[in-house]
Amino acid sequence: MFTLPHLKPIKSYKSIALLTSGGDSPGMNPAIRGVVRAALNSGIESVYGIQRGYSGLITADIHKLTSRSVTNIIQRGGTMLKSARCLEFKEPAIRAQAAQILRDKNIEALIVIGGDGSMAGAHLLTEETGIPVIGLPGTIDNDIPGSDDTIGFDTAVNTALDAIDKIRDTALSHERLFLVEVMGRNSGFIATQVGIACGAELVIVPEYAFDLHDLCVTLAQQRASGQGSSGIIVIAEGKDPGLTSRIAYQLEELGQDPKICILGHIQRGGSPSGHDRMLASCLGASAVHYLLAGFNDILVGVRQGTIVDIPLRKVISEKKILDRNIFDITTLLHK
Template identity: 60%
Template sequence: MYHLPELTPSVNIRRIAVLTSGGDAPGMNAAIRAVARAALHQGIDVLGIQRGYSGLVEADIRPLTSPLVGNILQRGGTLLKSDRCEEFHKPAVRWQGYEHLREMEVDGLVVIGGDGSLAGARQFAAETNFPLVVLPATIDNDIEGSDETIGFDTAANTGLDAIDRIRDTANSHQRLFLVEVMGRDSGFLATEVGIAGGAEMILVPEQAIDLDRVSESLKQGDSSARPSSRIIVVAEGRKPGRTQRLAQALTERGFNPQVCILGHIQRGGNPSARDRVLASCLGAVAVKVLQAGQGGCLLGVENRHLVQRPLADLGERLPLDPALLELAQLIQQ
């Protein structure tokens, strides 16, 4: 269980708003529910902003009630919908969103999202000084300031379940599979799924693919007493087609790889118990942070403690720990 901070109310918060932004992550609904019910319990009105920053700019904002957020805890996706608002990069557009919050007498904002959402919130808070709290929610798990992000555990388990199933076929037919997982230019998801699934190799965007090393490793596997069925987990990378290009290169070297792209299957589905608890804790404490007058921060997890990190002190990405890759290589021998 997470250790929650002790916070003393010092600001009269009458109304808060909440939005989900960027790519959806399992557990976002649990966070929305926790924010709404924790606030309503304190007599605070709650508004739901539709479609992330796009809804903020367009004033697409509606009241949230306790019954409205009922029966969403176990659902993937987001009740509030989400969007990637390119217009929010413009200062004038951000100020337009600020004016809408003021017009609706909102005293605090909770932003639930990943690195792009964090960047937008950091700019918005710096320019307007509006009280807000960011809750890290992304299957990539690459947000600086938090050991865990909402949605990562579910996505990792979804990927692991797929790999376990693919392993059955790989063993039955002694085949080589390239399994692509999401994560863009972050290798957290690929590394966790690869280690948990016993992958023979993990290829992440943080390291360039050494085709000679990959080929040599596969040849050694063919000549050893180990089964010739193998699974290589490949992080998708920012440029599409990374896994297909690798498959083509291996084919030209005499291998016969099968490609399986998990894609958006990792985003959907019921959130795991871990993600539901994490989202619930973060959502409820976010309300307390605003009541304590301590906005302008990301609320994350460090060593099982919920902690606050000033937005101004955060970068957009958490680097992958090289020790994880060393561990993967060690136990793949």
């Protein structure tokens, strides 16, 4: 459960819009529901949903949402507003055009649910055009600086675990080593939490360097000495596409016969977990309350169990650190 911020409404808005942007994440729907219902129950007259993120904004694919529009979506994966990555929105001219579209529709503020790329667009939009913008952290990667948690992370971890629990059945039955690649191009949050929670033999993340050869030799020796005939190694995909295959190759060279599983896009979908529905509902409602309290150019996130505002400038300029002590839990508990 979260502690909610104490905010006094000092502004009033007649009409706001919201969009989901970037890779979809489970919990975007309850976040949409939270924004729409909180807005309508707080005196905002109209809430508009923009389709396909910034792409729909610049093509004016914008439709009114009612309280009923968001009925029965809290448990659905994906996003009812659809999402997209929009390269054009990197152009200042396009952002100016987007602002004009909002003004033409008398939309006074924008709520953006997405990852760090989406927040960069949001920050520039408000900086250049003055349209108030509030961001919400919608990404499974949990890599938003300033926020301990993001909408979708918990569900993605549970989905990966559910898959690994199944893989472990086969690993145990065949006494095999499995290399399981989870999402996380720039960060190892998913890999670390999944690795601890599945009891992995080893976790590999982009944040912490390792010597591939040494690592494979150690693994091969452990198995030769009878320690752990089966095993799961969790690998964050990283920026480097061939990492998992290279580890497999090295292990094969050392006489092992590892199997590769790439969990892929299943981690993005699925009904959001209880935690993510709660988080998304509270963040969605809070985004509206921050807006009415006069905030702008912020992301509404969570720190130490409390819902907080984080300047978008910070979100897009810093990098969230993976705590080494947490990462080391895997090593402490795996044997």
